[in-house]
Amino acid sequence: MNNKEKLRKAGLRPTKQRMIIADILLDGINRHFTAENLQNEINSSGNSMSIATIYNCLKKFRNCGLIKQVESSKDTAIFDTNINQHHHFLDEETGELIDIENDEVNLRKLPKIPQGYLNNGVEVLIKIKKQI
Amino acid sequence: MNNKEKLRKAGLRPTKQRMIIADILLDGINRHFTAENLQNEINSSGNSMSIATIYNCLKKFRNCGLIKQVESSKDTAIFDTNINQHHHFLDEETGELIDIENDEVNLRKLPKIPQGYLNNGVEVLIKIKKQI
DNA sequence: AAGTAGTTTAGAACGATTTTAAAGTAAATA
DNA sequence: TATTTACTTTAAAATCGTTCTAAACTACTT
Numbered sequence: 001m002n003n004k005e006k007l008r009k010a011g012l013r014p015t016k017q018r019m020i021i022a023d024i025l026l027d028g029i030n031r032h033f034t035a036e037n038l039q040n041e042i043n044s045s046g047n048s049m050s051i052a053t054i055y056n057c058l059k060k061f062r063n064c065g066l067i068k069q070v071e072s073s074k075d076t077a078i079f080d081t082n083i084n085q086h087h088h089f090l091d092e093e094t095g096e097l098i099d100i101e102n103d104e105v106n107l108r109k110l111p112k113i114p115q116g117y118l119n120n121g122v123e124v125l126i127k128i129k130k131q132i
Numbered sequence: 133m134n135n136k137e138k139l140r141k142a143g144l145r146p147t148k149q150r151m152i153i154a155d156i157l158l159d160g161i162n163r164h165f166t167a168e169n170l171q172n173e174i175n176s177s178g179n180s181m182s183i184a185t186i187y188n189c190l191k192k193f194r195n196c197g198l199i200k201q202v203e204s205s206k207d208t209a210i211f212d213t214n215i216n217q218h219h220h221f222l223d224e225e226t227g228e229l230i231d232i233e234n235d236e237v238n239l240r241k242l243p244k245i246p247q248g249y250l251n252n253g254v255e256v257l258i259k260i261k262k263q264i
Numbered sequence: 265a266a267g268t269a270g271t272t273t274a275g276a277a278c279g280a281t282t283t284t285a286a287a288g289t290a291a292a293t294a
Numbered sequence: 295t296a297t298t299t300a301c302t303t304t305a306a307a308a309t310c311g312t313t314c315t316a317a318a319c320t321a322c323t324t
Binding site: 265268270273274277278280283288290291293 | 297298306311313316323
Binding site for chain 4: 168
């Protein structure tokens, strides 16, 4: 399926701007990035785009499940093109994230989900620190 | 041990402002809060404090291990008085966090920590969604 | 009591993100 | 095809959480 079809299937109009972003993000390669990272990539591909559009687009892509947003207490939002359930190492000093594939973690026991709620995904974060 | 001693032991001078905050936070009750939440509590206890002082103090308390900062992609930093290793449910729509005690989760298998790094804590986040 | 090192403060500054409102574009309709 | 309508993009301003600045203050040491 090409990117135009992917956007249509997600319920998003394939505008010029969304196609530029889709061409960068939806190539099957897993990556972590910020809005600013993406703007730099767009610029160096010879295009340009308002930062507001980039934020709008990332929010739409995330809400449609085309990308994910990583849970991490950094001051900048970090997005992830790997939409499968998976986990991360986090170096808290640098903010660097490293993927952990789902089958590398085995959760034997999980608590009962609170009454009235549904499980919407489990994320394991292993905080790591550079050895001195 | 009283709060003055706790601060001293952590290497922090027990100033008037730090004592006010310690009296609110270090009562053994687990809670999640933001800097603004804390300022409101301080105000309603008849005291007042610059927001800069509150941020300074929370950062010092966190760095000394008196409180924790929760990993979550909310736009506001969330702190936690529960300093034991534990986990959370997160309602992504409201940002509400619910504690999961450590013994309610059993991690059977964890990946190898990357070369040159040390494990600095494992956090499990179970994202939940209100049933409709 | 005097010195000094650490702390608090208001307000300015900052950086990420969102809002605004006007102009532009894609899709639907006639 | 022309027209209409709803959605999208944009630059710039606004907002929000957080940090910085530098001057006044305070805890501890001598």
